[in-house]
Amino acid sequence: MRIGIVAPSTPILPATAERVTALAAERFADVELVFHPQCFLSHRHFAGEDRVRAAAFAEVADDPGFDALWFARGGYGSCRIAEDVIAGLGPAARDKTYLGYSDAGYILAGLYRAGFPHLAHGPMPNDLKREGGSAAVERALAWLTRRDPAALEPGLGSAPAAAFNVTVFSQLLGTALEPDLGGHVLMLEDVSEHMYRTDRALFHITGNTAVRDLAGIRLGRCSEVPENDPDFGASEEEIFRYWCDRAGIPYLGRADIGHDAANKVVPFGAA
């Protein structure tokens, strides 16, 4: 199995790529990882200019020699290229599996809207840098190579699912990337956001009429929350319950996803 890796937002270090490659060679004999050189470029905030990141993504996505496209990491930047890149993809791109989360959500959303069948929210190569990160990378590879059920978010049920970062999902509503999630269980996680921002984003998300057709919302982890001054006085779970209740969306409990090494895989669509 050949997995191509690109970085549509921010760059990773060559040393990280080497460690991920070594880990894959040791634990997954049948896998060849190909880090596109674009992963290591740096242009201002981004892993290369928009057109360079877009070209690298399309090159890997359209190459029938790759079975999967793995997002190298999150950060910020894929919303700048997503719409144009997706519109230009050929038939080989549709057969491929795509795995990533966080900022990768813009592209996953657009691909899902475009009917791509093999998409998942889950760990990325740069997660190796987290504490215990090798488990995250191994989980991603176990799912990519053999659809290991142990890699999956444990609460997946019969309803179709999708998973996103709270802020990313909020910021793609109403754009050409917004997928139709009617009847879906939507799992949401967030990182590095003040609690009042999470509250505000939930106002925005649950206040969007299209979102109200969800089968329900499940809450992943909200990590590295900056101090709120004064204390916000409500936990992320209280916030989610409050806004789901107001919007008439079932709140379905916690989800085992987040910006951490325990982040499980959530395939988009029916299980």
Added chain:
Amino acid sequence: MRIGIVAPSTPILPATAERVTALAAERFADVELVFHPQCFLSHRHFAGEDRVRAAAFAEVADDPGFDALWFARGGYGSCRIAEDVIAGLGPAARDKTYLGYSDAGYILAGLYRAGFPHLAHGPMPNDLKREGGSAAVERALAWLTRRDPAALEPGLGSAPAAAFNVTVFSQLLGTALEPDLGGHVLMLEDVSEHMYRTDRALFHITGNTAVRDLAGIRLGRCSEVPENDPDFGASEEEIFRYWCDRAGIPYLGRADIGHDAANKVVPFGAA
């Protein structure tokens, strides 16, 4: 003229209210300012619980003895009460003038959508605490009491206008508070946001189809921008030009609004 002041998001200090009252008494003989006691309440993040803030807003808005409702300050919280409060307002509320900005934008947006005719984006009592803030408060009172043309944003033209904080406007898109701004010049300002967040919000705003009917966008000041690491490499004006160009929305230059003492008044709708 009687002006009622409420705080639908976060509280102000009684000492600030006293200073604003003294300034008004000294410079505007015909004005009576009435700070609703709710302005000084504190409940977690907010100036009182949601129902308390909502009740204070409705009490002042529905009271025919007040000519204007002045938002005490921004912060966060008015999105939690806006939809319900507006739905319950009576006829006296419609005759009133409403002035505020920042978080007040949620309520101004919803009132504009509901057809309220006298709304404006401009300075608030708590701006007195800014350097040179008395000029901002005097400007607001000069506009509230005698529609002083010198208080107005100098670039107002024949097209109807509206003004919002970038983040606030982004987070109300698609909700029951989003106004129809077709044919409007939209002025946007922001504060305390990383440049990558402003870029992301502009993706969201200009990517919303309804927004693309604007006559154009003008850029207010983006102040207190936290350091971007690495440097974002584009100024707020470059960001605005980029996204307006992508969306086919005319970029109409700078606007004299922002989170500062120079913040001018922008009446919503036709000049």
